[in-house]
Amino acid sequence: MVFTAHSPRPLAMGEQISHKLRVDIISGSIADGTHLSEDSLATRFDVSRGPVRDALRQLESEGLVDNRRKRLYVSFRGQRDIEELYSLRESLESMALRLAIEHTSAEGWDEVQQLVDAMAAAAKSNDPEAFDLADMEFHTSFYRLSEHRRLAEAWRPYQRTFEVLLDMSNTADMDAAVIDHQGFLDVVRAGDPDAAVERLHDHLMRAKGRVRDAIQWSADSTEPSQ
Template sequence: MANAPAFVINRDALGSQVAAALREAIAAGQYARGERLIEAELAEAYGVSRGPIRDAFRILQLEGLVESQQRGVTVIGIDQDAISELYSLRGALEGLAVRLAVRRGPQEGFSELRRYVDGMQAAADVNDAAAFAQADIAFHNAICLLSGHKRLTDVWQQYEAVMMTLLRLTISLDQNLHASTDKHRKLLNLIEAGDPDPAEAELAIHLDGSRERMVKVWERALQRHRGTPA
């Protein structure tokens, strides 16, 4: 079994925290597809009882990252097809969200979007990738909320944890945080301008770049498993 990632587990919501640790390890390719996850080993690695491990398995199974088989829980993982599916889903959800948000007209939430972009700028200035990722996912989450479409928001939030994990991994790929901030600010300006077509088109370009970076993360993980230079 791959070495468990360094991750501090607090006492609150242990199952969710273990799920977050395993989710990132799986997305980063630290576990191979088909690899069995052993409750006892993970409980010891994370310093928890088996209950939170089972809770984490249930969360990850709903997200499609692991599956329960007769011989135990095994990793499905994230491959190139899964990356394409996740980003095409994200594009469909956010594309509609942008159109609806723009059509609803200027809202107080638009100033919230600007605060998140300013947060990205501040994080980029000190090269704080973690803070940047938090502001980035909050920006996209806010767009979905501003759409006023409850079911769209429900689906987005179902996959938000996976999207956040992928975002952190793509930011780790030598990404220029200032350039990414500029792209978010451009998207925000188009949203505020009130024309949904260019705003949706800019979002599509934005997400396609993110998808390409995630594919590179996956390819590097695959190369590590094969023992070839990244």
């Protein structure tokens, strides 16, 4: 299989609603602890309760919504949850990366190179949406190449959350990000799993820092003027 960035398929109504709510929750537009009523959300989005129920079920699987006695509440504590998400991601992705290095041929890494090339093309055409898509597929490729089905399934519930975090925080300097990802892939292809995992740690710590800054900016921008 060749891993190339492509335009996302049109989202079903439940997925559209879950995306909008996910953005609102992570950005702080909907505060932690807010009760999410199916009826109110159905009115807000002008849909039946079915798509809303699908959206809330998805957000619950991501840990962004908490079920308390059959009532659903937002469960996102800002920076504390960012720390949890990135520590979990680093653990999962480090394991995926080690297994991918063990199992992947040069041809397999050539396919991942195509994603870096797609990022470079998106940077050249100033297309941040295509850039972010290729960026996420770059990281997801480690799970595919790990040949560990359950590890890939463990990552899947959080992928949408990280897509939002990436969109909120990705650097405006796409050319520099391409260089960073190319350097990362070069380390991976060299075949030293310890060096690759160390590079992943540095990569994710920088990403987490940008996310923390973006969420703090978002929180500050919603505070009432003094």
